Amino acid sequence: MSRQAPPETRGGRPGPLDIVLPGISALLARRLSGFLALGSWLTLLGVAWFRRSRILDVLAQPGWDGILAVLSLVVLIAAIWLAGNRGRWRSIGSLEPEAGRSPVALAGRRFQRHHQAVLGLAMLATLTVVTLLTPLLAPFDPDMMNLSTGRLLAPSAAHWMGTDELGRDLLSRVLYGARISLVIGFLAVVIAITLGTAIGAVAGYAGGWADAILMRIVDLFLSFPRLVLLITVVAVFQPSIPLIVIVLGLTGWMGVSRLVRGQVLSVREREYVQAARALGYGPGRVLGRHILPNVLTPVIVAATLGIGNAILAEAALSYLGLGVQPPTASWGNIIQSGGDRIIDAWWISTFPGLAIVLTVMSFNLVGDGLRDALDPRHVE
């Protein structure tokens, strides 16, 4: 073949400075990745330094929450250092003949050219890191009340987002709320995607009776109004985070299964699927290894967009008082708690609202970018 990429010219070789400042050589080579590596490295080191008393507290009185945060910090710092110095240990690997660039790698390069999507991804990455490090970052205990002097304080240097009617620090609550909202969104989508993919794949591949029955079940689920169902279920049982996750998951899979079924119907007629069957592979292998990997692209996009939707649904539910129950903070119930004070204490609802908007927007940007990057018809 004629197209041979020059080996290892893209990342640039790390210089001696990279041992202390990972990514500096990439930065000097005017690469954005160097800026990102060095920036996040210094930020994380800053967190470690300015929050050292909090880290020591965690080590003195271990709780899984704090241990996880400290561990994440260490792992992240190590990962960025290794990333900045990668290539230093690559000399042996680069002697091997160039391996084929995978479709995934090609899609990754297309994604990088999609600037809004990269921005969205950066925001999500930041959000993920913040979520992991919340116990170290949050300035106050999110549940600590100050009823005498701290009620309804406007944003200030001490309380960046102000305080609520019970004198709790809003920034801390929004940070802890992020964990709840993201975890609920993520887990609900995992359930929805798994269920939807399995049902859609079986329906599309088996066809006939199985297909007809499964699709009628989809129609049945689709004809329930989601919010009303959610409200009913939560009203019957005690509202709890696992219940919300399960209900959101069980009411969110139908779109995915229709999507997957349609894709499987189209992919199973491709010649490579026929070739796989002609080689004597059984239905499980044909479906799992030769069809499903080729239908996953729209599923990934749907999952990304679905997390945004699940976060919105959780917020709506919490706003109605049927979601995450106080005192546990979630974005939805913080907004709800500030709802009747929107004029005199605007900050209570505004900041978690902004957090939802930014997060959902990031997921949508990434989803759109993925859709463009993964679409094989998308040719520049």
Add this chain to the structure above:
Amino acid sequence: MSSTRLLEVNDLRVSFSTDAGEVLAVDGASFSVGAGETLGIVGESGCGKSVSALSILGLIADPPGRVLPGSSVRLRGEELLTAASARLRDVRGGEVAMVFQEPMTSLNPVLRVGDQVAEAVRRHTELRGDAVNERVVALLDRVGIPDPASRARTFPHQLSGGMRQRAMIAMALAGDPELLIADEPTTALDVTIQARILTLLDDLRRERNMALVLITHDLGVVAQVADRVAVMYAGRIVEEGPSANLFSTPAHPYTIGLLRSIPDPDKPGDRLEAIPGSVPSPHAWPPGCRFHPRCTVALDRCRTDNPSLMQAPATRAACWLVEEDL
């Protein structure tokens, strides 16, 4: 035909249910292949060649397709049409392998070429671990892929059409089949590559004593490698015989017409002869001999009675004229 033939297809009839009703795509095709022999199946698009080939391995999608009762496909005497699906899966890629027409789409785009060949090797041999990789490289090398060890690590989109077809052939060889069915293996390729792929298939057949069923619409391809030829028209086999005889003394008017329509390099500029009319639609096969509306020498009985294959001077042909002449 003796019962020692490797593959015997008898009275194969395949129907498809369509919006316009039941359609017989193959209507009573019979042919056989001996061990190590090359059978060419020739015919126009839609005559039922590919459907016949897929039926052999039970690969007709049901629904909408259906192999009708009374049909028989026997591999070394073992009936495949009624075989258990587990047995059929062992046959596929094991004793009988298949190569498809479109090399650009018959490899899975998300898997490395070597992994796809390795999967076939693991499925049909006892080899495991490093032995699989060695076998993969050996197979890729044998089908003429240069630098096979590094090509094995590429993805299909990085290979040319000819290379992909070679990789497909390597996958088909993984189970060391006794019979290779090649469905239009060279149609999508450049003429120069076509010749090389054909030579490769012929060499492989010889060195492995593997039988080859070569399905094509290109008489030139058949003339190059086939021992025997079956000509299909409108779901039936109209003439069958040794390759040399069929090309020198064809008996069926359709075969004669086909051979006349090949351009003659000695007479450049001549208008090509064409068979008048076009292939009838499977929805409306004509009664009697299906070729009679286009046949210039049709008799009255051709319009009503369907001829079966009969002994002609050098071949066997399904034509009433053969009987008249005898």
